[in-house]
Amino acid sequence: PFFQGAHYSGDVTAPDALLGQPVGSRMARPDEIVRAFETWAKQSDRLQFETHGHTYEGRPLVHAIVTSPSNMARLPEIQAVNARLNDPRGLEEGEAQRLMDSIPAVAWMGYSIHGDETSGADASLALAYHLVASTDSAVEGLLEDLVIVIDPVMNPDGRARIIAMVEQNAGFRVNLDYASQARGSWPYGRGNHYLFDMNRDWLAGVAPETRARWNVLRQWTPQLFVDAHEMSGLDTFLMYPQNAPFHPSLPSRLAHWQGIFADAHGKAFDALGWGYYTREWADAWYPGYSDAWGSLNGAIGMLYEQGSNRGQPLMRESGEIVAYREAVHGQVLASWSNLLTFQANRAEIRRDAYNHRQAQLKVEEGARNAYVLVPERVGRRTSQLVQTLLAQGIEVHRLTRAASGSNCLSDMGEIEDSHEFPAGAYVIPAGQPQGALVRAALEFDPRIDDETLLDERARLERGEGSRLYDVTAWDLVRQFDVQGWTCRWEGEFGEAVTHAMLANQDAQRGVIGARTEAGPYAYALRGDDDRSLAFAARALEAGLSVHVADGAFVARMAGEAAVGFPRGSLLLRRHENPASSPIPGKMAGGGTLDFDAWVERVAQITGSTVIPLAGGRAGSPETADLGGGHFSLLARPRIALLTGSPIGQQDFGHAWQYLDEVLGVPVSLINARDLGRTDLRRYNVLVVPSGGVNGILRDQKEDLQAW
The missing domain is CATH 3.40.50 (Rossmann fold)
Incomplete structure (x- = not known):
């Protein structure tokens, strides 16, 4: 058994009964895991089950909140107090301590973000059942002291893919060979539907799974953040603490706590004679991993790497045969050990989480204390970056009038004693509760410490290979192709930006500008607006004629207003296009829209800005007329x-x-x-x-x- 000597209530159905066979005898499908948690939510007052999003393939993204019935009755209060502690501004020390003492600590248990690292998701079933059904007083006490949020299957699309592969490649005879295709094949199940590695997506938030998970984590802001993974099945078990280099924005006591958790973790494994190790290859440099993101938010980030065998037994190089249930058991034991360690140290860990947030409010005297984003002409990429920051709880401001910063450094390395920024520029203060995440995400050129670099150089010269696990350089500003600066900022940061403000800004899309009764001569879209490409793709697919400009040009709108367009802008002339086209998104025979209505509809669908033009004559003698050879006809891409x-x-x-x-x-x-x-x-x-x-x-x- 996973929990020796445990006693369980007969009112809660065991996972073995729900699956039709013991946990760990095979890989549970995502829908089976969801169904188990749904069942327990109906049977127990210790578990609340919620859906926080959906994957590309339509599978639910879920989490369970597990705690005592008394805590369950006051979850909104616990969340509100937690949120207040996350923003120490204006909070007196005595009041802060009173709030910390008034609520349970919060643990986040995340499993199998890489879909083919399967044992973690199966372990979530055993762990949740023990927490929900156990009649032991120790478990009841744990649930009084903690709120445990379980994300049981972080990548259901990837998990479903690898399970299908393994089942399709399975034979009658058990194959213990780790290299066998029976354990999966290209593209495996690591990524989501589009094969994104979501354990590298925590800063950029491209995947819907990441964005949905941000929302839940911001509601809870846990003090323990567990991220359960797998590694080569020929290996044993890696646990934190990490090795150098350490990102300077991580909590100051993170390594201390990881050591304490590892000591307890190791004793639990020693009791069963299991192999494990720490610090060999998991560094603490890149801030875009799950546990790093959690730590930057103030939690103790803990990662596990269990040797993987993907639902089947395998033979290690030593000749040892490892069953899949053993891999699941390793994840269960690690999770349970961490929860017990967290419970025993919860007051001090919560205090450290509060101190971490409080420390972010202070910026060294004279140091650069703000990051500034200068919107491009269209502003869409900047808006996307700002939305990404807001979704992670980062405070962003917008200048209502021009303002200057001093000692400014651009993301391209330019240094200026003073730089003026226009109204509309976004300012992100470094001195805010999420300051650690701000610095980690936006710092243009973070540097690894010299001691680590010297050690790395020596290792490489000895032919030992790098100790750095993965990403060593990143820049979210360049990643979004936005112009960024960091400065010393003395004045006001401007108005606080909200999602609603950005939504209103994005709503100002579609066909803009005056139109005559006869309709415009042509429609144009700016070449420096990313969404113009999406519009062009829809237009070409529908059989419309679209031209691209080989240089900048000026044209006139109705009312004779001149407007400039950059090279690469798009042009749709009325006389070249059909009077009506199929309704976008409809099958053949689903109806048509006239030319103007079609343009308006697709502009709204794609979020494009389309400008109606009054005639073919150039709006400036220096640029080309709209009917000549400077506008090349595009071919529909196949x-x-x-x-x-x-x-x-x-x-x-x-x-x-x-x-x-x-x-x-x-x-x-x-x-x-x-x-x-x-x-x-x-x-x-x-x-x-x-x-x-x-x-x-x-x-x-x-x-x-x-x-």
């Missing part, structure tokens, strides 16, 4: 995207998501190994992600040249 081994999974997924979701372009997925047998005459664009250039393209060189 895109083939290479997929399958040896194509890089994430690069493929990123390209696929951009073309499919962002631009809305139909994409044909072509297996890379079948390229030589594919009639490429149907396509005019071939997208080759990483992994396909040296092998696939070289082997098909003659066919591609002919194409």
